[in-house]
Amino acid sequence: MNGNSQRFLPGAHTGVPTTYEMLKEEHKVAVLRVPYSLAPTVTTMINIRCKMLVPNHIIWSLCNTIFMNLCCLGFVAFTYSMKSKDQKMVGDVAGAQAYASTTKCLNIWALVLGLLLIIAFIN
Template sequence: MVEEEHKVAVLRPPYAAPMQSAVINICSGDTSVPDHIIWSLFNTLFLNWCCLGFMAYAYSVKSRDRKMVGDMIGAQSYGSTARCLNICALVVGLFLTIGLIVLIATGTVMSSHALSQMMRRNGN
């Protein structure tokens, strides 16, 4: 009977084990303030009408520099300015690119139409 009591005692869960918890503080750091540098670089390389893309890239670099120094308010200010300039550069760039394509297409159609009319006049 002593063996059976020993087995039962081993199988019971311990009731007096204290619960322990750990608190981990994660500092968000660089991820809380976006600098939009990739978007600015894209606008600088591809949609740089009126130099808005280059200006956005300059503000993005300033925002990244402010983050490195630890000035999160300045980084946020430069980052939001870079975002606004990127939006303006994208909108202006798309409108001017589409306008240029439409202008070239209509110019080609008009010149071919004028050329065909000139050929008909010379043929008569």
């Protein structure tokens, strides 16, 4: 009886594995794969140039020009802030930082002197 039953199984007499055996083999291959954490990693480095973060203080200079323009310090600060913006657009980071530093100092002086003038007028 065993000889007759093997004739009716697909692939038993031809040497071709059955679908079940192929699926079982694929499962074994899937189980034997290397875990993701142990697999060699491939890295790619991408250099992204970020924008230069140099503040040019244009808004502060504009406010000082309009509201506290004592001795034209606000206008001078606005001029330096525009020069800082131009240097940043060209790509000169050192020049943009130098103009931004000067702009910040001029804006501080314009603000302090303007507030002192307002306080003097109130008293």
